[in-house]
Amino acid sequence: MTDQSQNQGDIQDWGTSPDQVQFRFRDDGIADVPAVTVDSCCDQTNATAVRIEPGDDARELLPFLDRLQLVEVNFPAYTDGRGYSAARVLREAGYAGELRAVGDVLVDQIGFMRRCGFDAFAPDKPINEDDAKTAFARWPEVYQKTTDARIPIWDLRHE
Amino acid sequence: MYLYDSYDQAMVDARVEEFRDQAQRRLEGRITEEQFRPLRLMNGLYLQLHAYMLRVAIPYGTLNSRQMHMLADIADKYDRGYGHFTTRQNIQYNWIKLEETADLLADLASVEMHAIQTSGNCIRNISSDHFAGAAADELIDPRPYAELLRQWSSFHPEFSFLPRKFKIAVIASDTDRAAMKLHDIGIQIVKNDAGELGATFYVGGGMGRTPMIAPMIRDFVPLDQLVTYSEACLRVYNRYGRRDNKYKARIKILVHELGKEEYTRQVEEEFQHLLDQGVEPPLAELERLRPYFADPEFTDGPKNVDRSDPEFALWVARNTNRHKHDSYVSAVISLKPLAGIPGDASSEQMHLMADLAKEYSFDELRVMHTQNIVLPHVKIADLHALWTKLEAAGLGAPNVDTIEDIIACPGLDYCSLANARSIPLAQRLSQRFAEKGRTEELGELKLKISGCINACGHHHAGHIGILGVDKKGTENYQLLLGGSEAQDTSMGKITGRGFDEDGVIDAVEKVTDIYLDKREDGERFLDTYRRIGMDPFKEALYD
Numbered sequence: 001m002t003d004q005s006q007n008q009g010d011i012q013d014w015g016t017s018p019d020q021v022q023f024r025f026r027d028d029g030i031a032d033v034p035a036v037t038v039d040s041c042c043d044q045t046n047a048t049a050v051r052i053e054p055g056d057d058a059r060e061l062l063p064f065l066d067r068l069q070l071v072e073v074n075f076p077a078y079t080d081g082r083g084y085s086a087a088r089v090l091r092e093a094g095y096a097g098e099l100r101a102v103g104d105v106l107v108d109q110i111g112f113m114r115r116c117g118f119d120a121f122a123p124d125k126p127i128n129e130d131d132a133k134t135a136f137a138r139w140p141e142v143y144q145k146t147t148d149a150r151i152p153i154w155d156l157r158h159e
Numbered sequence: 160m161y162l163y164d165s166y167d168q169a170m171v172d173a174r175v176e177e178f179r180d181q182a183q184r185r186l187e188g189r190i191t192e193e194q195f196r197p198l199r200l201m202n203g204l205y206l207q208l209h210a211y212m213l214r215v216a217i218p219y220g221t222l223n224s225r226q227m228h229m230l231a232d233i234a235d236k237y238d239r240g241y242g243h244f245t246t247r248q249n250i251q252y253n254w255i256k257l258e259e260t261a262d263l264l265a266d267l268a269s270v271e272m273h274a275i276q277t278s279g280n281c282i283r284n285i286s287s288d289h290f291a292g293a294a295a296d297e298l299i300d301p302r303p304y305a306e307l308l309r310q311w312s313s314f315h316p317e318f319s320f321l322p323r324k325f326k327i328a329v330i331a332s333d334t335d336r337a338a339m340k341l342h343d344i345g346i347q348i349v350k351n352d353a354g355e356l357g358a359t360f361y362v363g364g365g366m367g368r369t370p371m372i373a374p375m376i377r378d379f380v381p382l383d384q385l386v387t388y389s390e391a392c393l394r395v396y397n398r399y400g401r402r403d404n405k406y407k408a409r410i411k412i413l414v415h416e417l418g419k420e421e422y423t424r425q426v427e428e429e430f431q432h433l434l435d436q437g438v439e440p441p442l443a444e445l446e447r448l449r450p451y452f453a454d455p456e457f458t459d460g461p462k463n464v465d466r467s468d469p470e471f472a473l474w475v476a477r478n479t480n481r482h483k484h485d486s487y488v489s490a491v492i493s494l495k496p497l498a499g500i501p502g503d504a505s506s507e508q509m510h511l512m513a514d515l516a517k518e519y520s521f522d523e524l525r526v527m528h529t530q531n532i533v534l535p536h537v538k539i540a541d542l543h544a545l546w547t548k549l550e551a552a553g554l555g556a557p558n559v560d561t562i563e564d565i566i567a568c569p570g571l572d573y574c575s576l577a578n579a580r581s582i583p584l585a586q587r588l589s590q591r592f593a594e595k596g597r598t599e600e601l602g603e604l605k606l607k608i609s610g611c612i613n614a615c616g617h618h619h620a621g622h623i624g625i626l627g628v629d630k631k632g633t634e635n636y637q638l639l640l641g642g643s644e645a646q647d648t649s650m651g652k653i654t655g656r657g658f659d660e661d662g663v664i665d666a667v668e669k670v671t672d673i674y675l676d677k678r679e680d681g682e683r684f685l686d687t688y689r690r691i692g693m694d695p696f697k698e699a700l701y702d
Contacts, residue, residue, distance in 0.1 A: 054402075079197060079280070081320025085398045088317055092436055108181065108198050115316035128189075131180075138177055140169045143310045145438045146317075153166040154310070154440040157447065 015051050015072055016102050016122040023121040026098055031069040058086035065095045075103040084116045091117035091147040107131045111138050115146050160221050161306050161451045163271045171268045174275055178202050179261035203277030208575050211255040214277040219287035219305040220248030220526040224513040227524055229270040231509035237263050244502040248286050248526040253573055280321045282312035286328045288336045289527040292452055293489045293535040295481045301331035301348050303448040311386050318393050322400035323408035338644035340364045340373045343410045357381050362392055363414030366614035370650045371411040376423040387439045391430035455521035460486040460540045474546050474557040486539055492532040493556040497593050498586045501567045502530030511552050519545050529566055562604045563589040566617055570610030577610035579627025579634035584608055587664055601671055604684045620644035622685045624651040636663035641688045655701055669699045
C-alpha cells in the first residue's frame with residue numbers, strides 16, 4: 001500500500017493518461033482524471049478514478065462504485081493474475097465504468113482480460129495492432145460464463 | 160468415452176492456431192524467451208536439458224485406440240520412436256523441435272487431443288480413477304464430472320495466471336486409486352442420506368517440498384453447484400495465494416497458513432456470492448455428458464480362467480482387477496519390464512496396445528498414475544489370448560503393485576531440475592529383486608523414486624520412497640518409509656542419513672529383510688511398518 005501523502009505529492013506517477021490507452025471498447029468519453037490509490041479512494045469522497053495494485057482488495061471499492069468513472073488495474077508483471085479476479089469482482093458487483101488494464105499487458109493476455117471485464121488497455125509497450133486484433137477474436141466460443149455477455153458453450157448446446 | 164462436438168473441436172483448433180502464431184513470433188525474435196515461456200508452458204512445452212519436452216493431456220487418463228495409434232505415430236514422426244507415460248496420466252515426448260510443435264498439436268487435434276494447460280500456473284489436466292466405469296467398488300463413473308471440469312477449466316479467463324500450478328482429481332469410490340487427497344482439489348462423488356449425488360471437496364493437498372494431505376472443506380456440494388464451488392475455491396486462492404515465493408505458492412500453503420476453517424469460511428462467502436452470478440452450467444450438460452461414459456454392451460461368459468500355466472496364473476493374479484461385471488476384469492499392461500524405463504513405451508508397443516484395446520476392451524485404454532496402461536473391460540474368456548500377445552511383445556511383466564512396479568520421475572537423465580538420476584536406480588532395483596526371486600514373496604510394495612525435492616516420482620507416498628539429493632556435487636539418496644497415496648493417505652518418514660547409489664539399493668533390501676522377518680499374517684510392508692514403527696528398520700540400516 002502506498003500512503004496518501006506520497007500519492008498526492010507525485011500524482012503524475014499514478015494512473016495512465018488517455019493517450020496511453022491503446023485499445024478501448026467504450027463509446028463514452030474517456031475520463032481524463034488522475035487515479036488515486038484504493039486507500040485514498042476510500043478516504044476521499046470526490047475521487048472518480050482509482051488504481052488497483054495486485055495486493056489491493058477490490059471489494060473495498062464496492063461502496064463507491066457509483067461515483068467511479070475509471071478503475072485502472074495494474075499488472076506490474078503479466079504473471080501476477082490477481083488483477084483478473086479484481087476485474088471480475090467489480091463487474092459482478094455492477095461496476096459499469098471504464099476498467100482499464102495497465103502495466104505489463106501483453107497480446108497473449110488481452111483476450112482473457114477482455115473476458116474478465118476489462119474494456120480498455122494501456123500497455124507499457126504498445127501491442128502490434130494486427131496481433132491484437134487476432135487475439136481479441138481468437139476464441140470462436142467460450143466455455144465459461146463471465147459478465148461479458150458471451151453465451152458459454154454449454155448454454156449454446158442446450159438452447 | 161467422451162467425443163468432441165463441433166464446439167470442443169473448434170476450441171482445440173483455435174488453440175493450435177494460437178500456438179502457431181506464438182511459436183512463429185518467437186522464432187522470428189518478436190517475443191523474448193521470457194515472454195514466450197508462459198505461453199509455451201500453457202501448451203505443455205518445456206525446455207529440458209537436451210531439447211524441448213512436450214506433455215500431452217490425456218483427460219482423466221482415458222484413450223481410444225485411434226488416439227493411442229496417433230500417440231505412436233507422433234513418437235515416430237516427431238520424437239525418437241518412444242513416449243513416456245507420466246504420473247499425471249499423461250504422455251511426454253522428450254525430443255521435440257519448436258519448429259514442428261504446431262504441426263504436432265494439429266495432429267493431436269485431429270484425434271480430439273491437445274496439450275492445453277499441461278504445464279504453467281493454471282488448472283492442469285483433470286485426473287481420475289484409472290478403473291473408472293469398470294471397478295466393482297465404485298459408486299458411479301466419475302468421468303462425466305471430470306469432463307465437466309475439463310471444459311470449465313479450459314482457457315479459464317480468471318485462472319490462467321494463478322500463483323502456481325493447480326491439480327484436480329475426481330474419484331467416486333472409497334478406494335482411492337488417484338491419490339485424490341494429494342491434489343490441490345480432490346473431489347469424491349458421494350451419495351447423501353437422501354440418496355442424492357454430490358461432491359465432497361478436499362482442498363490443499365500436494366507433494367513437492369512440503370507434502371500435505373488435503374483437509375475436507377465441504378462434505379456435500381450438490382451436483383448443480385460443482386463448478387460454482389470450484390470457482391469459489393480457485394478465486395480465494397488466486398486472490399490470496401502467496402506470490403512472493405514460488406515454493407510457498409501452492410494452495411496447500413494458503414490453506415495451511417490461513418487454517419482450514421478460515422479458508423473454508425472465505426470459500427463459502429465467495430460461493431454464496433457466485434451462486435447469484437449464474438456461472439454454473441445447466442444440469443442438462445451433465446446429463447449430456449453421462450451417456451458418453453455409459454457401459455459398453457457386456458455379455459455373460461466364463462467367470463474363471465484355467466490357471467494351469469503358472470506364468471499366466473501369476474499375471475492374472477498380479478495384473479487384473481475385479482470388474483463390476485463378473486465375466487470381465489480390468490487388465491493392467493505393465494510398463495515396468497525388468498530393467499526397463501518406468502512408463503516408457505515404444506511406438507510399436509503403443510500400436511499393439513491400441514490394437515489390443517480394439518480387439519479386447521471395447522476400444523478403450525487408460526493411463527494409470529503408476530505409469531502403466533489399463534485395458535478396462537476384458538472378457539475373462541479372452542484373458543489368455545491377450546496375455547499371449549502381450550508376452551510376445553515384452554509387455555507381459557506380472558508385477559503390478561510389486562517392488563518391480565516402480566514409479567520414477569525422468570530424473571537427471573532428462574530433467575533440468577533434478578539433483579540425481581532416478582531411472583537407472585529404478586532399473587537396478589527391479590533387477591536386484593527379480594534376480595533374487597524376492598518380488599512375489601514381498602507382495603504389494605509400492606516403491607517410488609524422485610530425482611529431486613519436487614517429488615514428481617511421489618516419493619512421499621511410497622511404502623518405500625527414495626529422494627535424490629545433491630550432496631556436495633555427488634548424487635545422494637534419502638530413504639523414506641511408510642507413505643501411502645491410497646484412501647489411508649500418509650507421508651513417508653526419512654530413515655536417517657542418505658546413501659550413495661549402491662548403498663540405497665542395499666538399504667532397500669535391508670528394510671525388506673526386516674519386513675519379511677517381522678511380518679504377521681497377511682501384512683503388507685506398509686502394515687508391518689505401521690505396526691512396528693521406524694526403529695527396527697533404522698537399527699538394521701545404521702547400526
